[in-house]
Amino acid sequence: MRRAVLRVFWSTWARAPLQLFTLVAGLAMATALWSGVQAINAQARASYDAAARTLGEGQFYQIVRADGTGISRETYVALRRAGWLVSPVAEGRIEGVRIVGLDPLTAPGGLGPVHLGGGDIGAFLTGKGQVFAGPEALAALQGHVDAALVPSADVAPGTAVTDIGVALRLLGPSGRITRLIVAPVQPLGQVPLAKVAPGLVLRPPQAESDLARLTDSFHLNLTAFGLLAFAVGIFIVHGAIGLAFEQRRPLLRTLRALGLPLGTALWLIAAEMAALALAAGALGVVLGYVIAAALLPDVAATLRGLYGADVPGSLHLQATWWLSSLAIALGGAALAGGGGLWRLARMPLLASAQPRAWAMAAGRGRVLQAGAALLLLAAAAVLAQVANSILTGFALLGALLIGAALALPPVLAGLLALGQRAARGPVAQWFWADTRQQLPGLSLALMALLLAMAANVGVSTMVSSFRLTFLGFLDQRLASELYVTADTPDQAAALQAWLAPRVQAVLPIQSARVTLAGQPTDVYGARDHETYRQNWRFLASAPGAWDAVAAGTAVLVNEQLARRAHLAVGQEVTVAGRTFRIVGIYGDYGNPIGQAIVTEGVFHTLFPAVVAQRFGLRLPSTDVPAVSRALQDDFGLPAANIIDQAGIKAFSLGVFDRTFTVTGALNVLTLAVAGFAMLMSLLTLAGQRVPQLAPLWALGLTRARLGALELARAVMLAALVAVLALPLGLVLAWALLAVVNVAAFGWRLPMYMFPWDYARLGLFALGAAVLAAAWPAQKLGRTPPTDLLKVFSGER
Amino acid sequence: MKGKSGILSNVLTIGFITISANLATAQGFAGLGTSADGFALPQPGHTFSFPDDYGTHPDFRIEWWYVTANLIGPDGTPYGVQWTLFRSALTPRQTDGWDSPQLWMGHAAITTPDHQFVTERLARGGIGQAGVTASPFAAWIDDWHLSGGMDAPEMAASGPDFAYNLHLQATGPLVLQGDHGYSVKSSENRSSYYYSQPFYTISGKLTLPSGDVPVTGSAWLDREWSSQPLSADQTGWDWFALNFDDGAKLMAYRLRNKNGSTFGTATWISEDGTTTLLHGPDFTATPLESHAVAGHHVPVHWRLQVPRFGVDVTIAAINPDAWMPTSVPYWEGPVTIEGSHAGHGYLEMTGHD
Known part of the structure; x- marks a missing residue:
């Protein structure tokens, strides 16, 4: 029986392929953006870890000169002979590659490519020596060093590891011992450091390297972007699943009348959703990989330029990454479908379907929604005053964005009511009234558009402000x-x-x-x-x-x-x-x-x-x-x-331009997801609106005119959202610069405005709205007169 | 064993091949048995020259300065102490600077009846971190040293949980092992140069987690260098350095072959330092009892017979768990002698599965 029921469920999708597409595409896009950003972050973090491991900075105490100059060989040997188990590290650069020379005989366990338990230590120590590095670093060193070049995946990008003797020879006069790694276990009877080598100081292991702290802010920005894109995607999925459930109500009524227990029905629907979510999630993972692979070279270049952090320009697939992406796709589907499932469970046995009523239902509880919005915005206002950590900074961003999104429908409703009051003539009055009437069905898509635009304004303001400030700072x-x-x-x-x-x-x-x-x-x-x-x-x-x-x-x-x-x-x-x-x-x-x-x-x-x-x-x-x-x-x-x-x-400018490439690409993707949400909402509504348009057609408005009015409505709504998104985006930028940045970096960036960028973004948003509305409007414009007439034939 | 053999072959490639406990898994002595790769080979009839031969012989692949000591604390507790410096050359050349092909390894241990304290140090040559000078004699790696002349050196080492500072005093002559210092290690004439100073008295201080212990006793220095000491089918050895209470001493070793046969030789050292080389039926060593330690079965109880000198004794480890978990692991510890003669000594065993 279960199989039969599942087949029946599937047939509903077959009859509404657009809904199935909306559901899968929405979930896939949301997952793709989220997982793409995660992949980039994971890749970067893994490579910082590799760097810390290669160099032992995160694990071991280090001895360095207080004045930052090099340590002589004699001082190193004097320390060893005084009972200090330290291992020398020589560092320098050749062709932009960081050359790290280690002593495999004294390096603490596991450090470096060769030690007394693995690798050919003879080849490492004798002759011209060996240099271990990733492919890019090896290519850069080719022809510049005489040692054997050995490819190694374990060495951090931009770094080459070799024996200390080889490193000092290759680096020439600029080569020196930059620090000593201190073994975790030291022998009895050590002579105090200050007595052996007065100029040297002991530095504790940097559990969290300076680099990680710096780049964290960048990664936080990316993560925020990913999360936002996922939220936008979930709006779409929520709409699609809710509508699908609503349309299934007559089917479910019939099945239950035939004896299908409610529990089994719910269980089967949940299983079906999970299967769809997994399929969409898998698709999203593939898309996410494509996004990450396309953006990674730029992210890598940005991180290298801004912070000197090396990240390889190619992507490694990690199981945790795609598993977590599938999990978030499942979680997202559960979030979006949970409410619908709950309503199905409580539905009276014989209730009939009300898809239109469902679409309008988002408008009910408007008071509740407005209340929640006010509460969240008030919380954001308080947080703006008191937030002093990255966590509270992000809480501020969350409260601000969700509060603003929830406030959008009531604000738009108010604006439309004003418009209606100003309207003259029957068609104009109908246009405003009908737009208000449609608002609930479009609110989710419009909220998504608002968030996408605000994020665009906020992030591009932040990046551009950073650029201006930094260049001014460089000049100074x-x-x-x-x-x-x-x-x-x-x-x-x-x-x-x-x-x-x-x-x-x-x-x-x-x-x-x-x-x-x-x-x-x-x-x-x-x-x-x-x-x-x-x-x-x-x-x-x-x-x-x-x-x-x-x-x-x-x-x-x-x-x-x-x-x-x-x-x-x-x-x-x-x-x-x-x-x-x-x-x-x-x-x-x-x-x-x-x-x-x-x-x-x-x-x-x-x-x-x-x-x-x-x-x-x-x-x-x-x-x-x-x-x-x-x-x-x-x-x-x-x-x-x-x-x-x-x-x-020139180098700094190049770095910022690459940063822009990354932000720009993410901006376009987020906006595309919002445009898709709008397209799907309009398509859904278009199918249900024939009964409302038929009387207008009967009163003499041509189908072409009706189509044009539909298009105008979409553009007007998008324009209103764009106008509202601008201040929201600026507040977002302020929060990023004055709160999150202070928490992450310890400094506050002055904020600059970029009106031309905002104008261009507004045009993009309108363009997206036109694109999204064009097809549904054209569909309406081509509705066969017989369909319109049928509306009246059905009336009694 | 397979995984371990990889590690071992690497260690052995460096040339620290003297003390492998897993020789059966590596190919012979890391293939070193077959070729000397430009290194010098010991020749019979060689005359030693002191003090030069206290120092290094970089033409040879491997070399060691090996001190073992039997000590007694104030309460009669027996202790064993080991101080070893190995030299191993990647190529037969001596240069100053980071690119020196000479590598050094130090092992230090204190054995108590119920505990073994061990630590290991590694160093590269050419920079002064480790080395040996012949005159005045000094051998060192990091803060460990055996220095102050061959007749009365100071000997010190430290680990995370132990240290010792001891003074040695020679009371007899150096002893050339084998045939005037030419020591044969197999029937295929693989050999080393080998001399000893078995006549040290020793006193000083052990630092243990329980506190400092003043000790006195006797010590034995072995000096040996070679380039290809063992043949491919030899799996390990058992080595004895014994002090009998009547003043005589015995150095004996037994190299084990893959086919179960052994190659043994011994040197009887009388109280005045005169030596008698013992072969075949003149000397037999029979393992009596095996003890499981660190996953290996090691014979810590032996019967030793030297009929020519009326010796028929049993030898027992003071601490059967005297395992050396160093990068090349082996068993090394003090022993007591009972039977026709009484006394004490040191036992080293490598290559037991």
Whole structure:
């Protein structure tokens, strides 16, 4: 019997293929966007993990030099001979690839590609050595290193792992031991670190790397996008399933009259839904993979450019990823179908179907809905004041978006009522009245459109604001025309002497890592120079800030440090045992930790061991090519040690453009899903509206005119939604910039408006509405007169 | 076993081949038995030259400085101590810097009647982290050292849960093993250079989780170097260093073949250091009792006979669980001697399944 009942159910889909398509396509699209975004995130996270594993940063204590310079071989051996089980790591770059040299004999268990339990350690250690890396890094190194290139999937992208001896040989004079990995178990009788190597400090394992914290914000944005797209998709599915259930009521009545128990019927419907959800989910997973594969190269490029985080440009399928996607498809279908199933369970045995009434039912409980909307918007308003974590930030976004979506139908109803009052003439009056009448059936689709548009406005505002701010910040920070790095302190001294007669100013860049007000902070020693006074902008400052800094009594701190340690201008802080007054707080975008600036003289007193090896050079921009060439040819500085400001800016712009590609693609996809929702709602309504249009036709309105009016209605509704979506999107952008960003990064981005972008987006939305309404309107316009006449023949 | 043999063959490829407990699974001694790959080979009739031969012989593939000691605490508790430095060369060359092909491995252990403390260190040559100098004699890896001259070295090592600081004092001459230091390891004439200093007295301090223990006793240094010590069908060995209470000493080893036969030889060392090489019927060692430790069955109870010197003794491990769970695992621990002669000594056993 069950099989027979299932066959009967299936026949209802066969009679309404459009509904089946709506259901499957909606669910598949929702799953696709969600799972595509998840795939990208999972891929990125997996590669950060791989990086942390390769380098041991997340697992082990590290020993580094306090001033960030290299550790000598003698110091390493002295530590070993004092009972410190440490393993040296040499790092540097060749052709943009991060070269990591490990010592397989002392590296803690499992670190690196070769150790005393796996791999050919002889080949690793002898001859020209071996370099393990992923295919992209190997391709970049091809022809630039003489060691054997060994493909390895375990090495993080953009990284190559080799023996420390090989690494130091390949890197040449710039190669050095950058840190020592400390084995988790140490022997008895160790000599204290400070006694063996005074300049070295022990750094705890970074369970959550700086990189992960930085990129989390980016991934959160992607996740929010995915979730939003899924929500839009669920709106569609909810509509489709609800309508299907409603149309099944006569069928179910007949089946139950024939003796089918209610429990069995419900169970079979649930099974049918689950099967459909799984099929749609599987389709969604495939689509999601396609989306992720298409977007990943851009995401990878964005992350690499913005944060220096390397993610491979190709996708690996992970079981957890597609399983969770199927689970969310099932969950979504349950969410959308649960209500319908519950109504079926409580339906009186002989009740007849009321598809039209069902479609209108969304309009009932309008008061309840308006109340819920007000409550959510009020909660959002409160959260906007108090939210201070990523979680509360997202709660704010959720309350805001859902509240606004629920508020949409009552607001639209009010606007339409106003329109109706202003309308003159019977056709216009009918148009407004009929639109109001249709509103409940369209509300879900319109809510989806509202969310999609608001998300578009919000995210593009955020990304564009970020871009503007960051570029302005680069202009301020990268005031020097050229940046050069010396490999050794001796070379640094020679470099300064060589540069002095050739440029207007040499500004040393020197820093030391300290703990300031409980926060890890890089203290910089800045030379008193016009460059800083002219270019730096403060978020808050005391008068004569640079003079006070130059006098050696004051310090400048970055916004992150000020926010985290609750510091303000005028307060005092202790830096390396000496007290300074804070005279300025500056924006410091893209930096995960605190930063403070003291004047150069004070810096040398506090950190006598630090020797500046990086310098900013001021010179007329026309001289840049000549000085750059002379630095290489005459002084012998490697090209990699010279960076010109224009190059950095061009690189940053490139990064942002790729970020735009990703956001742009997601924007279009979300909007497409919303357009699809509208199309399906209009198609559904079109089939049910013939009885309402027949009298108008009978009164003399042509079918073409009726079709045109249908189209106009869709465009008008879309325009109204677009107008409402703009403020919502701006509030969303504000929440992202001022709440979520502060929680994630520790700084607040100023918000800029982009009216042309919004206008273009509005046009897109109208276009989507026209596309969505065109087919249903044309269908109406071509309704055979016999169908229209039939309406009257049915009347008694 | 299959998975383990992969790991082992890699370890063996490095050349730390002296002490494999799984030789049956690797092909002989990692195929090293068949070719010396440009390394020098021991020759009979070689004359040792001291102090140079205290130091390294980089022309040879493998080499070790191996100290074992039997100690007694104030309450009469017997202890065993091991300090070992292995050198293994990937190629026969000595260079300074990171690219040195010389690799070093250290093993240190304290055996108590009911506990075995073990730790291992690895190092690359060429950078000073580990090495040996002949004059003044010093051998070291990390913070471990055996240094201060061959006659009276200090010996120290540390692990996560133990450490020791001991002073050795030679009371007799160096002893050349085998034929004037040329020690044959198989009937196919595989061999090594091998000399010992069995006449050390030793005293100092053990640091154990329960606290420091002052100890005294006797120690035995073995120096051996070679390039292809065993043949492909040899699966492991049992090695004895015994001190009899009457002042005589015995070094004996027994190499086991795949077919069940053994190749044994021994050196009788009289109180004044004169040696007698013992072959075949002159020396027999018979396992009496096997003990399961770390998944291996190891004979920790032996009968040893040297009829020429009236020796018929049983040898028993002080701690049958003296397993060395190092990257190449084996059994090594102090033993007591009973029977025609009494005494104490050390036993090392490799390659038991």
